Amino acid sequence: MIPSIPQPKSFHALYGAYVTLFFIYLVLPLVVVAVFAFNDSMFPSLPWNGFTLDWFFNPDEPRLGLFHDGRLLRSIWTSFYIACWVTLLSIAVGISNAFLFERHDFPFKNMLYMLMLLPLVIPGVILGISILVFSSTIANWLENTFGIEATLLRPSTFLVILGQFSFIATICTLVISARLRKFDTALEEAAQSLGASQLVAVWTVTIPYLKPAIVGAAIVAFLMSFENFNTTLMLVGSDQPLTIAMYGRLREGSTPELNALSLLLMLLSGSLALLSVFVQRDKT
């Protein structure tokens, strides 16, 4: 079953057909979503009524185009804002954790490492509700004892950021640690023996070396945050991020405007994906 071992022609044909079918299965839903963004009809379904760009650019109801839909544009902004914070926090904690676990030895290190991995095996919905319960407990306590109204700790964008950060930080830690493990500490020592302080050495030698991993982790973190649904659903406040807004529209049934939005998202994540492949490539 490897190329060097002859197999009957029919086997190859069948196997090839299976793999082709698999890839059709993989891309079909995405293609359909993209194509119907241009259908001149009120619903994202057949029949095909001709090509239109209304679902992107038409300024008024009922054929409101994406770029004139204030509510959707606002939710894109909310998602962007959340994703930026989550990325920033996760990268900062990820770098700190990488140095902690790769450079230091301390009691219970393995236990802490296991704990650090836990957020990946906890379902997102449960991460969401546990943070919701805990923050409400604190908020209630603050209100009852001090009379302080802690609106931040009620479902809000702030909680969404914390909820997403709670597991994306693990992913950033893993990506950055993997790169730091390959770093030759002699380079840092060389910088120090040339007169750099430890902090300067890390900043000018180690961090640049980590850059591909940091950028890669940042892209993954940004996308995971932007597309997160499960954790966000439980913590969302009055400002709806994009996934929540889209979910609402999907349930109501929507015009092909949603297809236009989806196509835009695919292009955005596709270009980010290409960027990350490009960045990871020069990791020699």
Next chain:
Amino acid sequence: MSLSLRSAVRLNLILLLIPVFLWLLLLIILPHIDMLLVSTQVKVRPRVYEFSFANYGEFFSEPLYWRTFARTAIMSIAATLLTLVIAFPVAYYIAKMLRGRMKSFLFLLCLVPFWVSELVRTFGWMILLRESGVFSNLFQWIGFADGPVEMLYNDATIMVGLIYTSMLFMVVPLVTILDSLDDSLVEAGYDLGGNAFTVLRTIIIPHAMPGIVSGCIVVFMLTLGNYLTPVLLGGKDSLWFTAQIYTQFITRFNWELGAAFGFLLLFLSSMIVWMGLKLSRQTLTETMG
């Protein structure tokens, strides 16, 4: 090591420990402890709570709850196994039958669904499968069906969506591990008189075991915790346990019961992960890192 250097290292260590402690304590450990506490409380009067396991009792006495739970678990296991069976030949094809550009291209193509939001993917399936959808029209056009066919809102559709969403997390570890299998081992198997089946059973699968296990664990967890796919593709009757948790928390505002449900789901997911690791004699650190 001089004394000042040692204290510098110690200061470093403490500074690096602060973020990880804050993160894990405030966002993971304390919230789960609090959720456990809330799940063991029962409201006796408005604003008055008592310690009790009644919420867990309600789960076992109300058939809807434990049936939904069992159904979610069984369907997740089925989805995981199906994903494995479908993905394995594809991963093998990419890892062993292809070379060069085609290989990296198809591997990247497998990653595509990961980069696209789950909402968009599910939306695609809805357009394909609904009554006025692409497949329904196609079947009528070919003559398979006389009228519109509704293919949404049943278990098979939920399954298709779940497998689709999970595929990547199975293909990637499988391709990685199969790539590391030396071709000469397979050749040796044939030289010693093995056929395709025995080579697969005694050489390829044992070699791929770590990849199979980590793929299965990730897929199972993601499926069990999935919310969007069952709810959107299964409609009202999807009966997925995460949807039940959402109902208790957000719709009914019964946090105590919802927290108990959350713990049961967490327990099930941890048990299966733990069993998977034990069966394959691996550790969490190896599988995830």
